[in-house]
Each structure stands twice: as structure tokens, then as C-alpha cells.
Amino acid sequence: MNCFNHHELSAIAQCQDCSKGLCNECATKYSIPICSICNSSRGKSEKDRIIKELFWTYGLGLGLTFLVSRGSMGQMTFGNNSIETSLMFFMMFYMCSGLVAGWYTLNRITPQVFLFLPLIGWVIYFVIKMMISIWVGLIMLPVRTCRNVRRIKQINAIPI
Ligand SMILES: [Zn+2]
Numbered sequence: 001m002n003c004f005n006h007h008e009l010s011a012i013a014q015c016q017d018c019s020k021g022l023c024n025e026c027a028t029k030y031s032i033p034i035c036s037i038c039n040s041s042r043g044k045s046e047k048d049r050i051i052k053e054l055f056w057t058y059g060l061g062l063g064l065t066f067l068v069s070r071g072s073m074g075q076m077t078f079g080n081n082s083i084e085t086s087l088m089f090f091m092m093f094y095m096c097s098g099l100v101a102g103w104y105t106l107n108r109i110t111p112q113v114f115l116f117l118p119l120i121g122w123v124i125y126f127v128i129k130m131m132i133s134i135w136v137g138l139i140m141l142p143v144r145t146c147r148n149v150r151r152i153k154q155i156n157a158i159p160i
């Protein structure tokens with residue numbers, strides 16, 4: 001088999017995703033032996049996933065903030081002490097977005113045993129996960145956001 005890009009060179013590796021032949025130069029272009037088409041489609045799907053996560057984190061965070069502020073702070077007069085109000089609002093926004101970020105973090109370490117629980121187990125699991133997510137999110141919100149933004153920049157910088 002010859003290289004997919006360089007027809008005169010013989011392949012030393014195959015693309016991990018589509019099994020096209022890759023010569024020495026092409027196989028070492030990226031950190032894994034992969035052709036440029038598959039690499040950019042991997043990058044694209046990763047970017048989509050990250051953008052979706054950012055959208056959910058801050059979108060849902062903002063939505064929850066509005067729900068909570070309408071519920072418990074409905075009586076609060078805006079403008080009376082606007083600095084305090086906006087600080088409160090920001091803190092709630094941070095906590096709500098953090099909840100989503102924490103949830104994403106916990107998704108990775110969800111123990112498989114929960115999948116076999118009956119419905120009540122799922123409800124308990126959901127509540128516990130939500131409570132832990134709030135705390136985890138306080139740290140993971142800035143961490144995940146920075147990591148995701150950096151990753152998008154990295155993907156954008158990948159040569160095609
Ligand atoms: Zn490929």
C-alpha cells in the first residue's frame with residue numbers, strides 16, 4: 001500500500017479512523033497516525049462538543065439564575081442598592097453555571113452501578129449529584145471554561 005497523499009511513497013502506517021495509507025511524513029504529522037481529513041473532522045466534532053458544553057453551562061446557568069431570582073428575590077427592589085443586587089445576581093449566576101460545569105465533571109465519574117438502580121435510586125442519585133455538582137462547580141467552572149477555550153484555540157490552530 002502507498003501513501004494516500006504521496007502516491008510514490010510506500011505507507012508505513014494507516015489512518016486510525018479510515019485506514020488510508022500514510023507515509024513516514026504523513027504518519028508523524030499529528031500526535032497519532034491519522035490523515036488530515038479525519039483529523040480535521042475529529043477536531044470539528046470536538047469543537048462542536050465544547051461549544052455545546054459552553055452553551056449549556058452559561059445558558060442554563062443564566063436560565064436558572066432568572067428562575068431563582070424571580071422566586072426567592074421577587075420582593076427585592078432593584079435600584080435600591082444596585083451594587084449589592086448585581087453582586088448577588090453575579091454570585092447566583094456563578095453558582096448556577098457552576099452547577100452545570102460540576103455536573104459535566106461528575107458525568108465522567110458516574111459509577112456504573114447506578115445504571116441498574118430502580119427509579120427511586122435514580123431520583124436519589126440525581127439529588128446527590130446535583131448537590132455535589134454545586135460544590136465541584138465552584139472550582140470547575142473557571143477550570144473547565146479556561147480548558148475549553150484553550151482547546152478551541154488549539155483546534156483552530158491545527159494545520160490542515
Ligand atoms: Zn483518515
Ligand SMILES: [Zn+2]
Nearest residue numbers: 003006023026
Ligand atoms: Zn505521505
